[in-house]
Amino acid sequence: MAIYCRNCGKALNDDARFCSACGAQMYYAPPPLYTGASRLMRPRPGRMIAGVCQGLANSYAWDVVWVRVITVLLAVFGGGSGLLAYIIFWVVMPEEPIALPPPAATYNPPSGS
């Protein structure tokens, strides 16, 4: 697999640091930072209490039912660790921004009379 000089288009070895034809410096684009739609936040639809379980489920593609079951089990049998974790997530996880409402319908003055 070859890379191509950005300056002159010459095919170069993968490990080439400079173009052998024009001397332009080769560099590799850093891998894109992981900023997906799956950022951890508390969604507004589908939430039971604060949306923590729903947010975790959305972010990791888990089944929200299992997230809730495990949270409840930990809260009841884990000496409150599930409850504590829930509260920590509640505080730490940002809330999903409010979706902008659809544009207001044009005002129709009441007719009749």
Ligand SMILES: [Zn+2]
């Ligand atoms: Zn070149």
